Amino acid sequence: MSAEREMRMSTGYFASARAMEGDRRGFVERLLDGRAKYLVGAACIALCTVMLLPLLASVLASLKSTAEAAAVPPTYFPHGLSLDSYHRLWNFQAGLLTYLGNSAGAALLTILFCLGLTIPAGYALGRFPVPGKEFFFLVLLLGLIIPYQALLTPLFFLFVQLKLHNSLVGLAIVHTAIQLPFSIYIMRNAFEAVPRELEEAAVIDGCNSWQVLVRVFLPAIVPAIITVSLFAFITSWNEFLAALVIMNKDTSFTLPLILAAARQQTSIGGTDWGMLQAGITISVIPCIAFYLLLQKYYVAGFLNGAVK
Amino acid sequence: MNIQPQMARHGRERDVHHVEMRGVNKRFGEFTAIHDLDLSVGKGEFCALLGPSGCGKSTILRMIAGLEAVNSGSVFISGVNVTRMHPAKRHIAMVFQSYALYPHLTVRQNIAFSLSVAGASREVQAKRADEIAGLLQLGHLMDRKPAQLSGGQRQRVAIGRALVREPEVFLFDEPLSNLDAMLRVQMRIELAKLHKTLGATMIYVTHDQVEAMTLADRIVVLDRGVVAQVGAPLELYAKPANKFVASFIGAPTMNFLAITPTAYAGRAVTLAFDSASASASPGLTVQARNVPDASSPPTEIGIRPEHIAITNPSDRRAQISGTVQLVERLGNLTIVYLSTAAGQIVAEGSGELDVKVDENVGLVIDTARTHLFGTDGAAL
Ligand SMILES: Nc1ncnc2c1ncn2[C@@H]1O[C@H](COP(=O)(O)OP(=O)(O)OP(=O)(O)O)[C@@H](O)[C@H]1O
């Protein structure tokens, strides 16, 4: 008796599974069918061109000789490759390595602070019955609507008092504050997306809250951790205004400050275009590299929970 | 492998119920999910919690596990009040419907997870995991991640993870519902074997009556947070306590027809079908379970499809006749949907049953196996 019923149920089950497979042949595939795919391809190429051309122009300009870089009207392609610009950048003021080091240090600290703050916050907001947590969450997100630039002057005086100016820690604190609302949002989503049963299984297996976090949640939210780190890195690496206000010794500058300073570096006080482009090229490399390397994770980090 | 040290530990408590819930209430906000539940499960018993979706099966299981707090009442395991005890200290293990395997760990690490949390050495972990793997035929999969396993293999790993804790009580929450029909039957048999080997107490949640009937020593049927009936599988089938259990157990579902009793003689009740045109049909005399009380007369009769035989209309044993509307042939049996003077009836016959749609047939009701229900749905 039971066997027939199950046979009947199984045919129904398989039929519906097949139907679902049909539907799953998603939007993208259908879009790429037939003539539409040429249109989509063309749109992609156009978009990439618009985005990549300025970058390409920068890279090419950085490879021009000093004279050619300053030529009016400018040339599109360098007539001869030259590393002059890079050479000048290398020896600029305290030396490129100092500035790369400062930028990397601030970015690293920003990542650490961001993760250190948002992992516990995301865990609490996502998994614990904190009273009024929606309110806290909103307050934390409110940071997004206050432009940090408006707070820079008082911040500067505060940092001077706390001896945090001209310090990478101080700069990283500002960068963390800028990045925090977005990071908390990502983290909370990631924690909420972990199935409840996984947590419960770990609790039954004897984990306390801390062990559940370390042994179950952290491995499950790796994409979110990478997303938050990546964006913290990029924010900190590119941030200009806070760095300008807080860092005012030439040994404590970060890359964006050097790029700005490069504008008055030719003998007659004009912009050294070649060196500027070399600086841009160098500062863009890590951003692109990390993006490409970690693409898989940060896409997952965004989709995780966001598209529930 | 030695899986029952608890037998020795709690041997002296044989007389207490192994798992017991007393007067348990569970509310979610305004909604009462579990209402004054009393439940006891004996040592080594395989107890199934059976009921439709949303009746509170998982909630009960989660309260036993300690994953859900009770609002009032208490939970006892081996005579110890565990109502406020941490899940890990209750000597239970749970297998989830979604398996809940740790996706970043290998099968070996999944199975050994609780040992690792408890700080066991790597050698001990590996040794215990391998023992369990042997028992569940997982040996060749030990280094795979859960994503690289089939549904049935994942299920076995989940069971392995429960086994390694040597629990006194296994809690299963619809462990087979994510498997396809064939595998479900196979895993069902494996679970039955496992229960035999371990002799551990198992509480098994399911909405599938076939699983409950085949696996359980005892079934607890739940209806909207209240126990509808507790009994052995065949007891529930033969003597449902109320209309809910009668309709839930058995497939195709029992036929329910409105009736009015016309005469009583001891436990025998003569009745007429309420349906307007039923005046044509002769009275039917059936046996009530107890001598009926005229103040609460039966209002409905329940007849299982398998207790209605189909014959030709001239058969003198036929109590009513009907017209065939639909025939479902399943090979070894035939399900016939009929329209009769008493209403719509489903009957079940042999696989070779010779009936055609629109044919007129006679129906022989096995009057010794009918069920009478009062207005409140209780069996009479
Ligand atoms: N966390 C919760 N908050 C609010 N209501 C809940 C919660 N958990 C369960 N419920 C409600 O309690 C009732 C019982 O739920 P439960 O999960 O125990 O049902 P079930 O019998 O296991 O059903 P299924 O067979 O679908 O798993 C349901 O009506 C459900 O909506």
Ligand SMILES: [Mg+2]
């Ligand atoms: Mg459930």
